[in-house]
Amino acid sequence: MKRPGIFKFTLKQKINIYGYLFTLPFIIGFIFFFLYPVIQSIVFSFSRLIITREGYRLEFIAWQNYNFALFINPEYIRTLGETVGGMINNVVAITIFSLFAAVLLNQQFRGRMLARAIFFLPVIMGSGVVLMMEQGNYSMQLLRESQAASGIFSRDILAGLLMQIRLPQGMLVYVIDILFNITRIINRSAIQILIFLAGLQSIPPSLYEAARVEGATGWESFWKITFPLLSPLILTNVVYTVVDFFTSPENQLVQLIRREAFGGAGYGVSTAMSFIYFITVSLILIIVISLISRTVFYQD
Amino acid sequence: MNKKSINSVNKEFKNIHKFYPLSIRPDRLKNYLYVIIRAVLIIGICYIIIFPLLVKLSSALMSLTDFYDQTVMWIPRNPNLNNFTRAFRDMEYPVAFVNSLLLASLVGFLQMISCTVVGYGLARFKFRGQSIIFAAVILTLVIPPQMIMIPLYLNFRYFTFFGLLPGEGINLLNSFWPFVFTSLTAVGMKNGLFIYIMRQFFRNMPRQLEEAAYIDGASPITAFLRVMLPGAIPALVIVFLFSFVWQWNDYFYTNIFMSGNTVLPMTLASLRRIIEGPQTTAVINAGSLMFVAPLLLLYALLQRYFVESINRTGLVG
Numbered sequence: 001m002k003r004p005g006i007f008k009f010t011l012k013q014k015i016n017i018y019g020y021l022f023t024l025p026f027i028i029g030f031i032f033f034f035l036y037p038v039i040q041s042i043v044f045s046f047s048r049l050i051i052t053r054e055g056y057r058l059e060f061i062a063w064q065n066y067n068f069a070l071f072i073n074p075e076y077i078r079t080l081g082e083t084v085g086g087m088i089n090n091v092v093a094i095t096i097f098s099l100f101a102a103v104l105l106n107q108q109f110r111g112r113m114l115a116r117a118i119f120f121l122p123v124i125m126g127s128g129v130v131l132m133m134e135q136g137n138y139s140m141q142l143l144r145e146s147q148a149a150s151g152i153f154s155r156d157i158l159a160g161l162l163m164q165i166r167l168p169q170g171m172l173v174y175v176i177d178i179l180f181n182i183t184r185i186i187n188r189s190a191i192q193i194l195i196f197l198a199g200l201q202s203i204p205p206s207l208y209e210a211a212r213v214e215g216a217t218g219w220e221s222f223w224k225i226t227f228p229l230l231s232p233l234i235l236t237n238v239v240y241t242v243v244d245f246f247t248s249p250e251n252q253l254v255q256l257i258r259r260e261a262f263g264g265a266g267y268g269v270s271t272a273m274s275f276i277y278f279i280t281v282s283l284i285l286i287i288v289i290s291l292i293s294r295t296v297f298y299q300d
Numbered sequence: 301m302n303k304k305s306i307n308s309v310n311k312e313f314k315n316i317h318k319f320y321p322l323s324i325r326p327d328r329l330k331n332y333l334y335v336i337i338r339a340v341l342i343i344g345i346c347y348i349i350i351f352p353l354l355v356k357l358s359s360a361l362m363s364l365t366d367f368y369d370q371t372v373m374w375i376p377r378n379p380n381l382n383n384f385t386r387a388f389r390d391m392e393y394p395v396a397f398v399n400s401l402l403l404a405s406l407v408g409f410l411q412m413i414s415c416t417v418v419g420y421g422l423a424r425f426k427f428r429g430q431s432i433i434f435a436a437v438i439l440t441l442v443i444p445p446q447m448i449m450i451p452l453y454l455n456f457r458y459f460t461f462f463g464l465l466p467g468e469g470i471n472l473l474n475s476f477w478p479f480v481f482t483s484l485t486a487v488g489m490k491n492g493l494f495i496y497i498m499r500q501f502f503r504n505m506p507r508q509l510e511e512a513a514y515i516d517g518a519s520p521i522t523a524f525l526r527v528m529l530p531g532a533i534p535a536l537v538i539v540f541l542f543s544f545v546w547q548w549n550d551y552f553y554t555n556i557f558m559s560g561n562t563v564l565p566m567t568l569a570s571l572r573r574i575i576e577g578p579q580t581t582a583v584i585n586a587g588s589l590m591f592v593a594p595l596l597l598l599y600a601l602l603q604r605y606f607v608e609s610i611n612r613t614g615l616v617g
Contacts (some may be wrong), residue, residue, distance in 0.1 A: 015425050018520045022421025023433050025414045026495065029485020030436050037451035038443065044450065104342060109335070117603050118346045124595050124606075125353070128549030129565045130588050133572070134352065186348050194609065247444040249552055254446050267450050274447040282442070 045271040065272035075256060076273060083246075083253040084280060090185065091241045093178045095234060098189040102196030103226070120194065122187040131250060188244070192237045199233040200226070228297040235292045239285065246281045253277055353589075360384065360586035367578060383579065387587035390574050391567040397594075400548060400564040403476060408544035410483035411491055412536055418486050419498025420524055424510070434499075441492035445552060452478075453556050478557040479547075489546055489553060494539045501535040502528065538609040541602060548595060564591055 009017065020027070045065055047058040069076050105116055159176050167175065178185065203226065211221040245251065249258075257277070261270035354374075359367075360383045362376040369377065387393075422434055456478045458469035472478055482488040486495060505528065513523040529536075554565045568587050575583045599606060 016427040019421055019425030019427030019430060022425065022524075023418050025484065026418040026437065026486045027433065029414075029482065029487035030433075030440065033452065033455075033482050033485060033487045034436075034440055034443075034448065037448035037455065040451035040454075041447055101345065104338060107338070109338065109342075113607075115342050115346060116607050117599075118349055120607055121349055121599070124545060124549075124599050125592050128546075129551045129568050130549065130592055132551055133568065133584055133588050183348055183351075186345055194607070243442055247446070249446075254444070257446055261450060271447065271450065274444065278443065278447060285442070 041271045042275070044268055045275055047268055049267040061268070065268040066276070068269050069273045069276060073260075073269070079253050079256050080277065080280065083251060083277075084284065086252075087242060087245050087281075087284075089174065089177060090181075090188070090245055091238055093181075093185050094189045094192060094241050095237055097185055098192035098237065099196055099230070099234070101189065101193045102200055103222075105193065105197055106200045116197075120190050122190045188241075191244075192241060195233055195237055195240070196230060199230050203229050231296045232298060235289065235296055238288060238292060242281070242285055242288065246277075356585040356589050359582050360589055362582055364579060367582065383582045383586035384590065386575070386579075387571065387583050387590060390571060390583070391564070391587055391590070392562050393567075393590060396562045396564045396567045399562055401594075403479065403558075403563060404544045404547040406476060407479050407483050407488065407547040408540045410480065411486065411488055411494060411543045412540045414484055414486040415491055415494035415539055416498050416529075416532065416536060419495045420502050420528065422495070423499045423502035425520075437492045437495050439492075440487055441490070441496075445489070449552075449556060456557065474558055474560045479553070488543075489550060490542075494543065497539060498532075498535060501532060505531060534605075537602075537605055541598075541605055542609070545595060545598075 043058065046062060047060045047065075050057045050059060101119060105112065105119060109115075159179065162172060162175060162179075207225050208221055211225060216224065248254070253273075257270050257273050260273060261267055358374050358376060361379040361381075362372070363378045363380050363382065366372045366376045366378060418437075422430065422437070453473075456472045459472045459477075460469035479488070483491075509527050509531070510520075510523045513527045514520075518526065548564070551565045551569065554563060555569075559566060568584075568591050571584050571587050572580070
């Protein structure tokens with residue numbers, strides 16, 4: 001096929017052009033609505049923003065905002081530490097819980113469809129405005145407290161029981177912490193459960209059959225078959241959970257940053273704070289990914 | 301194993317059958333125990349998930365006297381719909397509902413189109429800089445939106461098409477335009493995830509489909525529109541649903557771009573300011589229920605799509 005005209009491309013050039021053509025919307029959006037704001041916020045973090053009648057004006061003040069965030073503001077460093085600590089706790093708990101729940105939901109039982117539907121419900125309800133309205137909602141808290149107190153398994157009794165078992169101090173604190181936050185952990189692991197569930201369903205049943213023929217127990221085949229084959233997804237889920245936790249608006253530090261931006265120390269300080277936060281979390285992500293990906297097992 | 305031992309084992313088995321009636325043999329007993337424990341766990345977790353809904357429902361149905369009555373725990377003694385009517389009025393529900401529905405549908409539709417196109421481009425064409433663009437997609441997921449919140453706000457407040465328009469710019473806030481721009485260019489809320497989903501989906505589709513189309517003389521664009529797109533409808537539906545639900549629930553972007561408008565997230569949040577007195581929480585609970593009701597309806601109808609979403613898109617495989 002010969003086409004007259006000045007536009008004659010080799011196949012490789014054509015593929016290049018179509019590649020750019022298809023990704024063009026994202027390239028435009030990334031530059032204008034992402035990269036540009038990011039650069040702007042870097043600039044903001046080094047300056048003082050003054051709103052004038054025509055728009056806004058920037059005044060360069062070098063490291064002052066960072067200095068203020070790190071050394072002068074009394075809350076920031078403490079909240080940062082708490083948030084990162086809470087994040088690590090949450091990620092471990094959510095990953096373990098979602099793996100457990102996915103294994104449960106993968107078994108055959110009556111009403112499995114309904115159980116799956118309910119487990120996934122938090123994606124619909126447990127985010128955004130509704131959750132925000134629950135914070136500081138007095139009746140919800142009261143009812144929760146009264147429920148917790150009236151049940152047989154009230155938190156305090158469970159905590160007391162755990163004290164009786166001689167767990168190591170650190171572990172005890174961790175277990176009790178999880179116990180107190182079980183609602184939040186369950187509500188946040190919906191997507192992770194889905195990912196694990198999909199992974200479980202992609203494991204060929206013949207592997208389990210072979211293991212059973214060889215005399216493996218359910219426990220053994222979980223650790224020798226299920227766990228290694230799911231390990232890439234554990235990495236995926238850990239990364240997803242970290243990102244989800246760290247961008248969620250209920251996060252304490254995010255709220256602090258928001259408060260500072262509107263009516264606190266100003267935009268500059270707020271962007272400096274979010275930068276420090278972002279760098280901290282990126283470091284954690286890099287460490288976690290490199291640690292986990294060493295132990296991940298790929299089938300092929 | 302010799303014959304003797306086999307015989308003895310058989311005997312033992314028979315003895316077991318003799319001693320225990322069929323239903324409570326030890327292995328069965330173990331099995332039943334397991335089934336019971338599993339049922340308790342699953343029901344317990346489901347209860348924890350549904351619990352907030354139940355609390356909201358019961359407190360929204362309570363009248364003022366029930367609220368103060370110590371003996372009323374769950375089931376209101378004088379149930380009425382006052383809280384719902386009040387929330388309905390103060391949220392300006394009909395107007396806000398229509399606006400929210402329009403916004404979420406528009407955003408869902410635009411993001412579905414843009415993310416599909418970009419995902420296809422990343423999945424099927426090996427071009428220079430492809431890996432950089434993919435890295436950029438992941439970066440948009442990882443950087444918290446809070447970081448670019450203020451520059452985005454200012455950009456849309458004094459919108460000059462990035463210096464192309466003269467003067468101090470147009471105020472695009474309190475309109476759908478910020479959402480249209482970010483959705484159309486696939487950088488809206490969680491769009492990195494959608495692009496990733498579409499990319500994985502297209503990568504799992506057989507290449508022969510397009511090759512056949514190319515041999516018949518189709519250009520990449522017609523091949524995409526005529527051959528690949530019809531096969532990708534399940535993934536498209538999933539992206540639309542997720543995008544719709546997240547936009548409906550979103551407070552963050554809506555608060556930045558449309559804080560002065562009658563959309564459901566804003567009017568629901570405003571209940572806290574408007575309503576005073578002991579009924580506040582009950583009205584808020586009624587409002588929250590009315591807020592999630594359309595989503596619950598959608599979920600009940602299309603539950604299969606949500607639950608099977610990750611399987612269908614091949615995100616894992």
